[in-house]
Amino acid sequence: xxxxxxxxxAIFVNNIVLVQxxxxxxxxxxxxxxxxxxxxxxxxxxxxxxxxxxTYLAQTLILDPLHIxxxxxxxxxxxxxxxxxMVELIMKKVSPPLYQALGVFLPLIxxxxxxxxxxxxxxxxxxxxxxSVVFAIATAIGFxxxxxxxxxxxxxxxxxDVPEAMKGAPIALITAGLLSLAFMGFSGMV
Amino acid sequence: xxxxxxxxxxxxxxxELSVEKVMWGVVIALMPSFAISVYxxxxxxxxxxxxxxxxxxxxxxxxxxxMLKSETTILDGSAAITGILLAFNVPSNIPWWQLLAGSVxxxxxxxxxxxxLGKNPFxxxxxxxAFMLASFxxxxxxxxxxxxxxWSPATDAITAATPLGRLAEGGVKALGALTDPPVEAVDYxxxxxxxxxxxxGEISAAAILIGGLYMLYKKIIxxxxxxxxxxxxxxxxxxxxxxxxxxxxxPLFHLLAGGAMLGAWFMATDLVTSPMSVKGxxxxxxxxxxxxxxxxxxxxxxxxxxxxxxxxxxxxxxxDKYSKPKRFGKEVNYG
Numbered sequence: 001x002x003x004x005x006x007x008x009x010a011i012f013v014n015n016i017v018l019v020q021x022x023x024x025x026x027x028x029x030x031x032x033x034x035x036x037x038x039x040x041x042x043x044x045x046x047x048x049x050x051x052x053x054x055t056y057l058a059q060t061l062i063l064d065p066l067h068i069x070x071x072x073x074x075x076x077x078x079x080x081x082x083x084x085x086m087v088e089l090i091m092k093k094v095s096p097p098l099y100q101a102l103g104v105f106l107p108l109i110x111x112x113x114x115x116x117x118x119x120x121x122x123x124x125x126x127x128x129x130x131x132s133v134v135f136a137i138a139t140a141i142g143f144x145x146x147x148x149x150x151x152x153x154x155x156x157x158x159x160x161d162v163p164e165a166m167k168g169a170p171i172a173l174i175t176a177g178l179l180s181l182a183f184m185g186f187s188g189m190v
Numbered sequence: 191x192x193x194x195x196x197x198x199x200x201x202x203x204x205x206e207l208s209v210e211k212v213m214w215g216v217v218i219a220l221m222p223s224f225a226i227s228v229y230x231x232x233x234x235x236x237x238x239x240x241x242x243x244x245x246x247x248x249x250x251x252x253x254x255x256x257m258l259k260s261e262t263t264i265l266d267g268s269a270a271i272t273g274i275l276l277a278f279n280v281p282s283n284i285p286w287w288q289l290l291a292g293s294v295x296x297x298x299x300x301x302x303x304x305x306x307l308g309k310n311p312f313x314x315x316x317x318x319x320a321f322m323l324a325s326f327x328x329x330x331x332x333x334x335x336x337x338x339x340x341w342s343p344a345t346d347a348i349t350a351a352t353p354l355g356r357l358a359e360g361g362v363k364a365l366g367a368l369t370d371p372p373v374e375a376v377d378y379x380x381x382x383x384x385x386x387x388x389x390x391g392e393i394s395a396a397a398i399l400i401g402g403l404y405m406l407y408k409k410i411i412x413x414x415x416x417x418x419x420x421x422x423x424x425x426x427x428x429x430x431x432x433x434x435x436x437x438x439x440x441p442l443f444h445l446l447a448g449g450a451m452l453g454a455w456f457m458a459t460d461l462v463t464s465p466m467s468v469k470g471x472x473x474x475x476x477x478x479x480x481x482x483x484x485x486x487x488x489x490x491x492x493x494x495x496x497x498x499x500x501x502x503x504x505x506x507x508x509x510d511k512y513s514k515p516k517r518f519g520k521e522v523n524y525g
Contacts, residue, residue, distance in 0.1 A: 157311070161309075163257075163258055163305055166305075171304065182500035182501045182503070184320065185320075187491070190488075
């Protein structure tokens with residue numbers, strides 16, 4: 001039950017993009033096609049889960065015992081960036097197909113605030129390791145839903161003659177705003 | 191001679207249904223609800239509906255004339271429908287300037303910014319309502335008592351809770367206290383014909399049903415979306431009611447109270463923002479009904495209907511993409 005609340009909360013009620021407004025940059029940047037949006041979502045899920053585990057361990061095994069919690073932001077940035085680069089290198093060597101699928105998206109999300117946000121949120125919420133992993137996966141699913149739905153709308157908008165001044169970024173931002181307005185309906189559910 | 195031969199693409203024989211006919215048909219279908227709201231809220235109801243229609247049509251006209259510099263299409267009736275539906279979604283004592291703000295968002299941002307009728311991904315009236323609920327939460331949830339100030343405009347009357355508002359605050363036990371004097375059980379007849387507090391157009395399930403059946407008869411809508419939406423809402427709330435009747439309201443109450451009827455018949459069936467194929471429409475309606483029930487029962491808003499439809503509107507392009515009917519002749523199985 002506890003996990004169910006974490007999952008529903010992370011996917012819908014506190015959707016990372018549409019409610020917390022983290023990770024807006026890939027949300028707007030990689031949402032022109034459903035296929036790229038799906039690839040991006042998979043990459044985010046992969047990195048988010050991995051980064052949350054590693055930063056959680058860094059927090060509990062290094063920062064907490066040494067009482068240097070104020071170093072959290074700096075440490076997490078370094079750890080996440082190094083981790084993603086390493087994963088990219090290993091993946092290129094070990095599993096070329098997976099690298100083909102996720103590779104282009106990995107550098108994009110190395111320094112993404114959604115990844116960083118989840119890593120810090122699980123510390124702030126005092127989650128255990130298992131809860132952190134569930135939270136990270138659920139948040140990534142929420143990100144995927146927002147991104148893919150948004151990509152669907154944008155693919156459709158591409159076929160319509162939207163007014164000249166509104167083409168591209170303006171209408172994308174308006175759509176994102178309306179989507180966020182719709183997601184307000186989930187508020188208070190958990 | 192050349193005038194007598196017309197070369198054109200098929201179809202050559204066209205039906206009578208046009209955008210205008212459909213839209214004005216919907217307007218006619220909305221009239222019973224309007225009549226009930228005037229009967230219940232008096233002059234205020236007429237004022238709010240008229241203002242809202244004038245705002246919506248006016249804004250569409252101004253935008254088409256001066257910003258898009260295109261033909262004006264205000265006579266097709268779609269802006270008038272948005273105006274009526276927006277008015278149906280607000281309490282009868284809403285200040286006019288808030289209605290104006292809602293209309294600007296509904297028509298200007300969620301419809302004309304996308305290029306006008308047929309291009310908006312979200313139902314304009316619902317976007318207007320969601321915007322107003324987020325911006326003016328107090329005014330949007332202060333409902334005048336029915337029959338209290340008929341024909342005397344703009345008095346600040348005492349307010350009445352809506353059935354769903356009671357449910358959200360006090361649970362099932364509070365439902366009996368709806369009527370005056372309070373009785374033990376919910377009076378379903380009252381909710382059905384509309385003798386309760388609420389937004390303008392949502393109070394009477396009966397009037398909405400008449401309008402809905404008229405639209406079915408005129409073939410403006412098909413039965414799939416409203417029926418599956420209401421069935422799925424009833425199924426979800428019914429399941430919880432069977433598990434614990436002392437905590438959850440019964441499905442009939444959920445069907446009749448609040449905006450479920452209005453939403454299912456008039457907003458979810460919006461031709462622009464609902465899926466194209468029947469399969470897609472069923473997916474859309476079932477998920478929408480579930481969402482509506484979930485938001486009502488678990489969410490912080492007492493009424494989830496408008497949000498459930500908005501959220502499902504967002505999923506329509508995906509549903510359309512993955513529920514395409516098979517091409518004729520494809521995958522023929524010659525047994």
